[in-house]
Amino acid sequence: MAALGYYQQGDMITFTLTALDGDGGSAAWPDAAPTITIKDSGLSTIDTLTMYAAHKPGDKAGTGEFECEFIFDGDYSVDSYTADYAYANGAYNHSSQDTIEIVAGGDPDSTVIGLGRLNRYSYEQILMHMASGKVLAKRNPT
Amino acid sequence: MALTLISTWQRARPTSFVQTSTGRIMFANGIDRMQIWDGEDTTSMNAGFDAPTTNLTLASGGAGSVTGDYTAYYRFVDGDGIPSNFSPISSEVTLSSNDINYSSVDVDSNSRATKREIYRNTDGQSTVYYLDATISDNTSTSTSGVDNDDATLDDNSAIPILLGTGALNANKYGIPPKKAVLCAHRGRIFAVGNAIYTKGHAAVTNASATVTLTGGQVTDDMVDREFLVPGDAATYNIDSVNTGANTLTLDSNYAGTTDLFAAYQIANYEGERDTIYWSAAHEPEAWSALDGIALPFDGDEPIGMMEVNSFLFIFKRYKTYRFTMQSDPIFDAAIFPATERGLCSFRSCVNVEGTLFCLDRQGFYKFDGSRAEPIDMAILDKVRDNIDWANDLWFHASYEPQTRLVYFFVSYTGDSGTYPRRALVYSLDNNAWYSYTFSYDMASAVIVPISSRERMLVGSEHENVFLWDEGYLDYVTDETLTLTGDVSSATSTTVVLDTTLDSSLVGADIGIYSGTGKTEVQRIAAISGTTVTIVGTWTTTPDSTSNWYVGTFNWDAKLKHHRYMWHDKSELRECHVSYKPTTSACQMDLRRFEDYDTTAVNNAVTNTVHNVTVTADDPDAVVQMQLARTSTNDDGFARYPYSGRSSTRGPSHRRVATQLRGMARNEAIRIYDVTILGAMK
Numbered sequence: 001m002a003a004l005g006y007y008q009q010g011d012m013i014t015f016t017l018t019a020l021d022g023d024g025g026s027a028a029w030p031d032a033a034p035t036i037t038i039k040d041s042g043l044s045t046i047d048t049l050t051m052y053a054a055h056k057p058g059d060k061a062g063t064g065e066f067e068c069e070f071i072f073d074g075d076y077s078v079d080s081y082t083a084d085y086a087y088a089n090g091a092y093n094h095s096s097q098d099t100i101e102i103v104a105g106g107d108p109d110s111t112v113i114g115l116g117r118l119n120r121y122s123y124e125q126i127l128m129h130m131a132s133g134k135v136l137a138k139r140n141p142t
Numbered sequence: 143m144a145l146t147l148i149s150t151w152q153r154a155r156p157t158s159f160v161q162t163s164t165g166r167i168m169f170a171n172g173i174d175r176m177q178i179w180d181g182e183d184t185t186s187m188n189a190g191f192d193a194p195t196t197n198l199t200l201a202s203g204g205a206g207s208v209t210g211d212y213t214a215y216y217r218f219v220d221g222d223g224i225p226s227n228f229s230p231i232s233s234e235v236t237l238s239s240n241d242i243n244y245s246s247v248d249v250d251s252n253s254r255a256t257k258r259e260i261y262r263n264t265d266g267q268s269t270v271y272y273l274d275a276t277i278s279d280n281t282s283t284s285t286s287g288v289d290n291d292d293a294t295l296d297d298n299s300a301i302p303i304l305l306g307t308g309a310l311n312a313n314k315y316g317i318p319p320k321k322a323v324l325c326a327h328r329g330r331i332f333a334v335g336n337a338i339y340t341k342g343h344a345a346v347t348n349a350s351a352t353v354t355l356t357g358g359q360v361t362d363d364m365v366d367r368e369f370l371v372p373g374d375a376a377t378y379n380i381d382s383v384n385t386g387a388n389t390l391t392l393d394s395n396y397a398g399t400t401d402l403f404a405a406y407q408i409a410n411y412e413g414e415r416d417t418i419y420w421s422a423a424h425e426p427e428a429w430s431a432l433d434g435i436a437l438p439f440d441g442d443e444p445i446g447m448m449e450v451n452s453f454l455f456i457f458k459r460y461k462t463y464r465f466t467m468q469s470d471p472i473f474d475a476a477i478f479p480a481t482e483r484g485l486c487s488f489r490s491c492v493n494v495e496g497t498l499f500c501l502d503r504q505g506f507y508k509f510d511g512s513r514a515e516p517i518d519m520a521i522l523d524k525v526r527d528n529i530d531w532a533n534d535l536w537f538h539a540s541y542e543p544q545t546r547l548v549y550f551f552v553s554y555t556g557d558s559g560t561y562p563r564r565a566l567v568y569s570l571d572n573n574a575w576y577s578y579t580f581s582y583d584m585a586s587a588v589i590v591p592i593s594s595r596e597r598m599l600v601g602s603e604h605e606n607v608f609l610w611d612e613g614y615l616d617y618v619t620d621e622t623l624t625l626t627g628d629v630s631s632a633t634s635t636t637v638v639l640d641t642t643l644d645s646s647l648v649g650a651d652i653g654i655y656s657g658t659g660k661t662e663v664q665r666i667a668a669i670s671g672t673t674v675t676i677v678g679t680w681t682t683t684p685d686s687t688s689n690w691y692v693g694t695f696n697w698d699a700k701l702k703h704h705r706y707m708w709h710d711k712s713e714l715r716e717c718h719v720s721y722k723p724t725t726s727a728c729q730m731d732l733r734r735f736e737d738y739d740t741t742a743v744n745n746a747v748t749n750t751v752h753n754v755t756v757t758a759d760d761p762d763a764v765v766q767m768q769l770a771r772t773s774t775n776d777d778g779f780a781r782y783p784y785s786g787r788s789s790t791r792g793p794s795h796r797r798v799a800t801q802l803r804g805m806a807r808n809e810a811i812r813i814y815d816v817t818i819l820g821a822m823k
Contacts, residue, residue, distance in 0.1 A: 005677065005678070006667035006668065006675065006676075006677050007677075008604065008648075008649060008667075009604075010603065010604050010605065011603075012559070029402065029403055032402070033343075033356050033402075033403070050356050050357070051356075051357075052341075052342035052343045052356045052357030052358075052403075053342075053343035053357075053403035053404075053405070055340065055342075055343060055405040057340060057532075059405075060372070060373075060405050061343075061403070061405070068357070069357075101667070101668075103648065103667045103668045103675070104645070104648050104668065105604070105648045105649040106603075106604045106649065107604040107605035107606075109605045110603070110604070110605070111561060111583050111585050111601070111602065111603045111604070111605075112585060112586055112601025112602060112605060112606070112607055113153060113156060113157075113536070113561060113585040113586055113601065114156050114157035114159070114585075114586045114601070115159075115586040115587060115588035115599060115601050115607070116157070116159025116160075116167060116169060116588060117159070117161070117167075117588050117589070117590050118161055118166070118167040118179070118181050119161060119165075120165065120181045121165075124590055124591065125167070125181050126588070126590060126599070126607070127147070127159060127167060127169065127179075128144075128586075128601060128605070128607065129151065129153075129156070129157040129169075129586070130153075130605065131153050131585075132153075133149065133150055133151050133152065133153055134146050134147075134148065134149045134151065135146075135147045135148045135151050135157070135169065135177070135186065136144040136145065136146055136147065136605075137144060137145045137147050137179070137181075138143075138144045138145075140590050140591070140592075141592075
């Protein structure tokens with residue numbers, strides 16, 4: 001078990017995992033993509049994620065290497081969470097766990113990754129492309 | 143209160159925003175369907191009006207005045223009067239003194255239409271169609287008893303199928319192309335650039351046309367794009383998608399080897415990638431399939447566009463073209479090579495008073511429309527050694543008009559995350575470069591008027607948008623809070639302070655400005671009593687000698703190398719700095735580097751002279767900047783003697799560079815001048 005650190009709502013985390021063969025020895029592709037079940041301190045399941053092969057542009061993933069990029073949304077209140085990894089490879093069933101601390105603050109819409117401006121003559125609208133996948137608009141205050 | 147214009151917009155690429163000549167804003171990312179927003183509605187909508195896909199039925203009704211051979215189209219029209227393309231044409235019907243019944247007039251399933259217009263020809267021609275009936279809702283599917291003879295019809299609104307030039311007219315209201323970058327030019331919206339989608343992996347099965355994505359999100363706009371698995375020679379058209387199941391259906395069975403975890407690529411077709419498209423003038427939702435032209439093929443792909451004066455410049459990664467037009471580009475456009483420089487991303491260019499300041503993979507340059515001139519000689523080492531080009535999709539440039547500084551937000555190799563956390567800043571007034579390092583993502587920027595002045599906004603984490611060059615501290619909204627003090631103790635992930643911080647400071651940075659761990663800056667994750675937990679771990683754990691400040695960041699200015707005076711006598715060598723004394727405790731380090739060494743020179747002795755304290759075997763000369771008004775304190779002036787002397791006969795240091803550094807406070811740090819005695823300019 002590893003402590004993955006402190007996060008706020010809207011922070012992005014990349015879970016990583018190297019799947020192993022049936023003996024639990026060397027890296028291997030599993031029967032299906034590993035899953036991550038995130039539970040709060042009361043063991044309630046908050047999210048179930050499916051990991052994907054850690055391909056990089058122009059580069060195939062190393063054998064058994066998986067990752068999963070995830071943004072902590074509004075479902076993540078201040079608490080301690082566990083991330084339970086699971087996959088099967090033949091008769092071998094893998095299970096492991098990491099921990100995450102969600103602390104106060106942040107915003108579930110995450111980072112403002114794009115900004116645009118609409119001049120409406122008497123006022124301005126500011127458009128914000130958020131890492132959460134939303135495009136928001138706010139009126140420019142002046 | 144923010145409006146959510148759309149909640150399913152891909153984050154795999156930055157968004158390209160453009161204001162139209164009709165007072166709307168369009169945005170695109172090359173993956174999702176292009177959007178348009180009028181500034182008033184609560185949501186954006188798909189740009190381009192989806193036309194009816196089925197024809198209507200034209201049939202004779204009762205006795206009437208219509209005689210001849212007829213066909214009809216219908217189209218959707220929204221509340222602003224914006225139409226769609228025509229539907230497919232109806233079957234031809236011969237009438238003889240009848241009126242007309244129209245049926246099977248489809249409703250707009252997207253609910254954009256507020257009415258549907260039915261157009262019919264006059265007997266003997268099929269090049270111009272006339273408005274014959276209007277269904278003033280989006281619910282009815284028929285209208286009957288329409289009785290306009292040809293003379294009456296001829297007086298109605300007419301729509302030629304083609305213009306006299308041969309250009310599309312009735313069907314110029316096509317769907318915008320699947321392009322990633324938009325630019326307004328001469329009343330039209332231009333679109334170029336290709337988004338290559340590779341997120342996650344694809345499960346491909348030999349002899350099956352179904353592909354399942356994991357980690358990537360299937361969108362409707364992936365239909366009719368190319369799917370391929372790198373290393374597999376075959377490419378496939380995506381015939382349909384199932385966004386619920388996150389699957390693609392290919393145009394033929396996958397011929398390669400079954401792979402549950404395949405890398406994949408979804409992109410526009412190769413012949414499409416070099417094409418630039420444009421909308422009709424002042425009709426940003428009218429995109430004729432014919433209104434496009436291919437750029438010269440050179441093995442490179444368009445990345446961005448920028449309008450300068452009467453030209454549109456189209457950037458590839460290693461080349462730029464100048465696009466010119468007069469009235470209609472389909473007839474009078476011309477494309478010329480402009481420069482052998484390009485862009486690293488569509489946002490890595492900014493127009494300052496008609497000159498473009500750009501970043502490509504060769505470095506920084508300015509471009510006046512005819513000549514590209516490098517501007518980065520002073521920072522070539524940073525360009526070559528530090529910039530992480532793997533993340534250059536997210537690099538962006540902006541111009542801060544108040545300070546006349548051009549900001550290039552970039553990532554360095556080893557920086558955490560995807561988005562820029564550095565700025566390389568070019569001063570227009572003195573052609574100098576500055577660099578900033580941020581502990582937060584600085585992912586986007588835009589210029590807007592604030593209090594009648596053009597100001598720069600920068601988008602950051604946690605939905606924060608910073609008003610640039612405003613205030614002194616980051617993430618601290620109340621600068622009257624207790625923001626500084628002494629460290630009592632610390633562990634690798636915590637620090638115990640001499641006071642309790644306000645809870646609003648969670649998320650701000652805490653910096654160590656003196657003592658053990660000096661220059662460390664970490665984000666506050668939690669506050670419990672006097673114990674602060676940080677997000678990461680200290681590189682050097684502070685201790686009871688350390689002093690802290692919240693909301694701060696490191697500032698740093700390294701001056702160029704000066705040559706020492708060169709003769710055999712004990713020439714005075716000193717650094718003199720004039721500054722504005724601060725009202726609260728604040729310190730600045732003076733450090734010196736000799737003969738281009740990248741390591742600062744350690745001081746030889748321990749003493750304090752003129753506000754400057756040096757410690758033997760430590761490179762920092764610490765200046766106490768607070769206004770003190772004592773007999774030994776020379777407020778606003780620091781004198782840092784350099785040791786050593788020159789020699790014409792033996793080895794000695796020849797050049798010196800001086801560095802000033804410190805941490806931001808809730809007041810301005812003002813350095814008036816730096817003088818190096820014993821060195822030449």
